[in-house]
Amino acid sequence: MTEHDSHEPMIALDVGGTAMKGAVLQSDGRVREYRRWATPRADGPEAVVNAVMTAIDDLITQAPDARSVGLVVPGLVDDQAGVAIYSENIGWRDVPFREMLMNRTGISVGFGHDVRAGGLAERVLGAAQGANDVLFMPIGTGISGAMYVEGRSIDNKFAGEIGHIDAGTGEICACGATGCLETIATGPSIARRYNALTDSSVTGAKPVVERMLAGDGTATRVWEEAVEAIAHVLVQYVTLLSPELIVIGGGLSAAGDHLLEPLSASLHRRLVWQEQPRIVPAALGDNAACLGAGILARQALSDPAVRLGL
Numbered sequence: 001m002t003e004h005d006s007h008e009p010m011i012a013l014d015v016g017g018t019a020m021k022g023a024v025l026q027s028d029g030r031v032r033e034y035r036r037w038a039t040p041r042a043d044g045p046e047a048v049v050n051a052v053m054t055a056i057d058d059l060i061t062q063a064p065d066a067r068s069v070g071l072v073v074p075g076l077v078d079d080q081a082g083v084a085i086y087s088e089n090i091g092w093r094d095v096p097f098r099e100m101l102m103n104r105t106g107i108s109v110g111f112g113h114d115v116r117a118g119g120l121a122e123r124v125l126g127a128a129q130g131a132n133d134v135l136f137m138p139i140g141t142g143i144s145g146a147m148y149v150e151g152r153s154i155d156n157k158f159a160g161e162i163g164h165i166d167a168g169t170g171e172i173c174a175c176g177a178t179g180c181l182e183t184i185a186t187g188p189s190i191a192r193r194y195n196a197l198t199d200s201s202v203t204g205a206k207p208v209v210e211r212m213l214a215g216d217g218t219a220t221r222v223w224e225e226a227v228e229a230i231a232h233v234l235v236q237y238v239t240l241l242s243p244e245l246i247v248i249g250g251g252l253s254a255a256g257d258h259l260l261e262p263l264s265a266s267l268h269r270r271l272v273w274q275e276q277p278r279i280v281p282a283a284l285g286d287n288a289a290c291l292g293a294g295i296l297a298r299q300a301l302s303d304p305a306v307r308l309g310l
């Protein structure tokens, strides 16, 4: 391992379906500068790949002395190979991002999955510090999990798809299976279910929560069914892997205690002999995956395997 100047900054980029969040981070992990771009998803996958490269160029212009870059992307991701295998949201297939970025920038590259990177950031900097058995579960337009078991991250590219566990809804999921948690507990599915029962046209979970708080019985029912479905699936996770801590992130966590209190109560009621995990909100919010990309960038500097090819 080559010694590097500890004051050199790192570059981080989190590519999402609607926005790309970039940062220049100091070597101690503090953010020197944030940048945000729209993801040109409507222009096709090639345009998004080009936008990622342009964003990295822009960040390097801000920090020409950067020695490493971290990139995280959604979908099916092979962290080890450095390849974005597939994203239904963006439409790309088999993009060898690590190699492309190494060739383009000539500096070390950390690469990974956005939710796993978010979990890494929560564990290193956020709500899961000091916990070894953790589920980090963002609930937004989708639901997935970053899993730590006995202190180790489960990086299998097919693992963590907790949103596609059968919650017994009987509805067909976008993935092709029936009954998945995502058919009842994501922001869009909560809105869809509420709209179908009330002839409304709300978008996302927020207006449903607001109507529940205003005394709307249908909103209360739709919300409670979503919470119960999440608890139903979490019982299975807890029974298999016994996390000490469950960190809830994503857009739905903005509901705060309206989500966490009934969810904790339902989970604790359902668990009979299992250890009761603590359920807490994510600490890093929207920036978790970008900060996780920064941690991957720092790890890339000290990981000889990632330095090969430099």
Ligand SMILES: [Zn+2]
Pocket (backbone or CB within 6 Å): 163, 164, 173, 174, 175, 176, 177, 180, 182
């Ligand atoms: Zn599914």
